[in-house]
Amino acid sequence: MPSQSSVPPFPNNLPTADIHAIDFDALAAGSKTQSRLVHEAATGYGFFYLTNHHIDHAFMFDLANAVFTLPQTEKNKYDMGTTGHYFGYKRSGAMIVDDKGTPDQSEFYNISKDEVLGIGKLGANPSPHPDVVMARKEELERFMRRCHEVVTVLVRALGTELGMDPELLPSLHKVDRPSVCQARVTHAPPVSQETICLGEHTDFGSVTVLFNQLGGLQVLEPNSKDWKYVQPRPECAIINLGDAFVKLCGNRLYSAVHRVMGPPGEQAQSDRHSVVYFARPNSDVLLRSLFDDPNATAEGLMNADAWVANRAKTWNSANFKGKESYIASRGTEHNAGQRVPMLDKPRDEVEAV
Numbered sequence: 001m002p003s004q005s006s007v008p009p010f011p012n013n014l015p016t017a018d019i020h021a022i023d024f025d026a027l028a029a030g031s032k033t034q035s036r037l038v039h040e041a042a043t044g045y046g047f048f049y050l051t052n053h054h055i056d057h058a059f060m061f062d063l064a065n066a067v068f069t070l071p072q073t074e075k076n077k078y079d080m081g082t083t084g085h086y087f088g089y090k091r092s093g094a095m096i097v098d099d100k101g102t103p104d105q106s107e108f109y110n111i112s113k114d115e116v117l118g119i120g121k122l123g124a125n126p127s128p129h130p131d132v133v134m135a136r137k138e139e140l141e142r143f144m145r146r147c148h149e150v151v152t153v154l155v156r157a158l159g160t161e162l163g164m165d166p167e168l169l170p171s172l173h174k175v176d177r178p179s180v181c182q183a184r185v186t187h188a189p190p191v192s193q194e195t196i197c198l199g200e201h202t203d204f205g206s207v208t209v210l211f212n213q214l215g216g217l218q219v220l221e222p223n224s225k226d227w228k229y230v231q232p233r234p235e236c237a238i239i240n241l242g243d244a245f246v247k248l249c250g251n252r253l254y255s256a257v258h259r260v261m262g263p264p265g266e267q268a269q270s271d272r273h274s275v276v277y278f279a280r281p282n283s284d285v286l287l288r289s290l291f292d293d294p295n296a297t298a299e300g301l302m303n304a305d306a307w308v309a310n311r312a313k314t315w316n317s318a319n320f321k322g323k324e325s326y327i328a329s330r331g332t333e334h335n336a337g338q339r340v341p342m343l344d345k346p347r348d349e350v351e352a353v
Contacts, residue, residue, distance in 0.1 A: 007213050007214060007267065007270065008265065008266035008267045008269070008270065009265075009266070009267075010215045010229075010231050010232065010264065010265070010267065011215075011264050011265035011266075014215075014229050014264055014265075015226070015227075015228050015229065016228055016229045016230070016231045017045055017047060017219050017221070017228035017229065017230050018045075018228075019041060019044075019045050019047050019048050019049060019230070020037050020038075020040060020041045020044075020048045020049070021048065021049040021050075021051055021233075021236065022034055022037055022038055022041070022048050022049065022050050022051065022239075023051050023052055024050050024051060024052045024053045024054075024150060024153070025052040026052075027153060027154075027157060028153045034157075035157045035160065035161060036161070038154065038157050038158060038161070039157075039158060039161035039162075041239075042158055042241055042253045042254060043252070043253055043254055044222060044254065045219055045221075045222060045254070045256055046219075046222075046240055046241050046253070046254035046255055046256030047219050047230060047238065047239065047240045047256055047258075048238075048239050048240075049233055049236040049237070049238060049239070050150070050209075050236060050237040050238075050239050051235060051236055053150055053236075053237050054146065055143065055146050055147055055150065055209070055211075055237060056139075056142065056143065056146070057143060057211045057237075057275050059136065059139050059143075060143060060183070060185060060211070060275040061185075061211075061213070061273055061275060063132065063133065063136050063185055064109075064185035064186070064187060064273040064274075064275065065273070066132040067109045067130065067132055067133065067185060067187075068107060068109075068185075068187040068273075070130060070132070072091075074130065075089050075091070075107075075109075075130075076089070076091070077128075078109075078127075078128065078129065078130065079091065080110065085309075085312075086110055086180065086182070086308060086309065086312045087110045087111065087112045087115070087122075087127055087182060088109070088110060088127060088129075089107070089108070089109050090107060090108040090109075090110070091107055092104065092105055092106060092107045092188075092189075093105075095198070095199070096199060097196040097197075097198065097199030097259075098196070098199060102196070104196075104197060104198055104199065105188050105189070105191055105195060105196070105197040105198075105262075106186050106187065106188045106197050106198050106260065107186065107187050107188075108184055108185070108186050109133070109184065109185050109186075110182045110183070110184050111129070111133065111140060111182055111183045111184070112126075112127070112180070112181075112182055113144050113148070113175070113179065113181035113182055113183070114178055114179065114180075114181075115127060116137060116140050116141050116144055116183075117141060117144065117145075117175070117176070119176060119177070119178055120177075120178030120283075121178070122178070140183060143183065143277070144175075144181070144183055144277065145175060147183075147209045147277035147279070148173075148175040148181070148277075148279060149175075150209060150237075151173060151206070151207045151209065151277075151279040152170045152173065152175075154207055154239065155169040155170055155173055155206065155207065155245070156169065156170050158249070158253065159249075162249060162252055162253075164290065168290065169248070169249075172248065172281050172282055172285050173206060173279060173280075173281055173282065174282055177282040177283070178282065178283040178284075179280050179281065179282050179283050179304065179305075180205075180280050180283065180304065180305050180308045181205075181277070181278060181279050181280050182277075182278050183275075183276065183277050183278075184274075184275075184276040184277075184278065185273065185274070185275055185276075186272075186273060186274040186275075186276070187271060187272070187273050188216075188260070188262070188271070188272045189271055190262075190263075190268060190269050190270060190271060190272075191262035191268065192262050192268055193216070193261055193262045193263060193264040193265070193268050194261070194262065195261065195262040196259060196260075196261060197216065197260045197261060197262060197272070198259060198260035199259055200220065200257050200258065200259040201257065201258070201259070202242065202243050202255040202256065202257055202258075203240060203241070203242035203243065203255065203278070204242055204243060204244065204278070204280070204307065204308050204311045204312070205242040205243075205244050205245070205278050205279060205280035205281070205304075205308065206241070206242050206244050206245035206248075206279050206280055206281055207239065207240075207241060207242065207245060207279045208239065208240045208241075208242060208276060208277070208278055208279075209237050209238075209239060209276065209277040209278075209279070210237065210238040210239070210240070210274060210275070210276050211237060211238070211274065211275040211276075212232040212238065212272075212274050213232060213272075213273065214232065214263040214267045214270060214272045214273075215229055215231060215232060215263050215264050215265075215267055216229075216260050216261050216262060216263045216264070216267075216272055217229065217230045217232075217238070217258060217259075217260055218230065218258060218259055218260070218261055219240075219256050219257070219258045220256065220257040220258065222254070222256075227259070229264070230258075240255075240256055240258070241253055241254065241255050241256070242255055242278075242280075243255045243311075244280060244281055244287055244304060244307060244308075245281075247287045247288065247289065248281065248285075248287065248288075248289065248290050249289070249290065249291075250289035250290065250291040250292070251289070252291075280304055280308060281304040282304065283303060283304055283305045284303055284304075285303060285304045286301045286302070286303055287301060287302055287303070287304060287307050288301055
């Protein structure tokens with residue numbers, strides 16, 4: 001796998017998304033300017049860069065290389081299956097990228113936060129992992145904890161901008177509470193920049209923390225049908241919001257539709273790896289707007305774990321049943337016409353099951 005310094009340059013003639021760069025140190029220190037910029041980003045593209053995040057992630061690219069160069073028979077031992085279990089290995093072609101059922105071009109390895117940190121049922125009964133993963137457990141724990149610290153600051157800032165109690169959203173995203181938060185490493189072989197490696201979708205959870213070395217990530221421009229590249233920046237994390245968080249915030253924020261294409265230009269000759277942390281609500285959080293009547297019935301509502309399991313199943317090629325299942329796999333599109341203005345105050349808590 002190439003080091004960042006040896007990666008071919010990103011082409012300078014491609015349309016790129018004009019997204020904010022947020023200074024995490026300033027945001028964590030209480031900068032109102034940075035807080036407003038986070039809110040602007042969360043109601044605009046739904047994506048932004050994060051500088052000064054202090055997340056040690058370089059080892060994760062080494063881990064990706066170690067996992068994906070294992071023999072295929074070894075990787076298959078850890079296959080996550082088709083029933084909504086979302087930890088372990090996903091082979092290339094196990095997901096769909098369009099309504100024709102075209103298989104994807106990426107392989108993943110997902111690692112549970114609860115397993116690594118020893119939390120709840122997953123922590124007590126962890127899944128088996130390859131030795132190359134277990135050898136990195138201490139580094140994985142530091143990576144997950146730091147990513148979650150960053151997420152906590154981000155959701156606190158967004159809650160404050162929405163008029164919530166500053167600690168409401170952090171209380172629904174506790175690192176030491178059971179949840180289906182996970183780290184992920186990905187790999188796609190060299191393909192042309194016209195190849196869809198991962199189909200268009202919105203993310204399942206609350207906040208995604210992403211590190212890329214090569215291009216290929218594209219975001220659908222708000223109120224448009226135009227795809228724009230999100231150019232990797234070596235010192236930046238790329239942040240985007242997911243559907244669960246948008247639901248909790250009453251559709252006042254934006255979960256952006258995005259996809260992964262083959263790397264552009266000379267980068268197309270390289271294998272593409274990504275490193276991700278997916279932060280999701282505590283397992284028992286019901287996914288409904290925090291601005292709703294707290295006395296309204298909870299009948300029919302999903303908790304966060306069920307929500308993720310349901311979304312994971314719709315992605316799987318084994319469960320593909322035509323156009324309807326593809327549409328379900330793409331997630332919740334919150335376009336500008338569906339966003340809700342800030343007219344009311346949120347309730348102070350969300351019920352659990």
